Amino acid sequence: MPKTHVTMKVNGSEVEGLAEPRTLLVHFLREQAQLTGTHIGCETSHCGACTIDIDGMSVKSCTMLAVQANGSDITTIEGMANADGSLSALQEGFRMMHGLQCGFCTPGMILRAHRLLKENPSPTEAEIRAGISGNICRCTGYQNIVKAIQYAAAKINGVEFQEAAE
């Protein structure tokens, strides 16, 4: 099957490569762009581990073709730290609130939470839970993930988050 030349901006850098039409975006990111932080979980658009941010949307990169991302602007977990290399508010929240155990779901959780907080900087707990309903975690029971996102929202809004991790 002939390959197509695709170009996209990933975490601020131009990435280009050849992709078959059937190449899924997640495979392109992991294998061509060598960015393996985006995880492959269920491969059936259920689990959310492969969630990335693309042109202002949270998308499951296992259910989008690499050729469809031609010309797009993508953020993956590798692009989530602050410019000086320090942890972003969300990364710090997941660390401080123990928002992960095995860590497999974390890149998808953080990218989903990133878009959620862009759209709604002060979400209620219910809005956070609805907002991450497309991301499955099998370790934490979600409590500390919710708190991690609350921590990040507070930090972004200049407020100190008072609660402790469970």
Place this chain on the structure above:
Amino acid sequence: MIPGPFDYHRPASVSDAIKLLADLGDEARPLAGGHSLLPMMKLRLATPAHLVDLHGIAGLKGICRDGDRIVIGAMTTQAELLASAEIGTSLPILHETALLIADPQVRYRGTLGGNVANGDPGNDMPALMLALDAAYRLEGPNGVREVAAREFYQGAYFTALEPGEILTGISIAVPPAGHGYAYEKLKRKVGDYATAAAAVVLTMAGGKVASCTIALTNLHETPLLATDAANAVIGTTLDDAALKAAATAARAIMQPASDARGPAEYRTHVGGIMVMRALQRAASRAS
């Protein structure tokens, strides 16, 4: 898990897309949001040799008011429906239902046109389109035609779409101000298709139901318009007897599959309950 090989086409206009589909024939499928078709291709339940991606056609997106109707481009996503003030005001049942479809990530990609055109009995929007008496704009090699949603669904994955035709838009008459509405969906988990679901749009006058339409999701191989159930409540105060009569009439036309969501008897039973709950909630919203 990746799809089998195929050729990818990205036309920039509806006429180019139609020409491609006409030239490529049965082996080509239009690609909208891709959240039904790509998973089916991974499982080899669909093996098109050509995908005609509609994302490059700017004219297929958008929500606009045209007199007393709302016209929605087929490639408008569920997320765009949710973000639309016009939908929230004029067609709030679409907002309520879009929130019950899949999950946030899928809603950024999943489109209204794909949801209604695919013919999957599990999709939620077709029942709304029956309840609201929507019209679908179909464009193909022989021109443009409009087909009522109520005439569109012929069987599971079988619709009135002719080979080479694309559903390009949906037109819905705005329900009267003060109408009541509800979409009640029983599902096992976030992201699941309905075990049973019911859409109700009604108006009330003097404490009685003045007009009512009811439609059902995933309780037959096509979405169903439950006309007898709606007639059973028109003119009533929605007392217990009327609600039960509606549920009984709705159950009489249900023929759900027995599957992982439950045996047919169970799904029929809860289907009636969805009808009763949707009627009550719709009435509580009507003024």
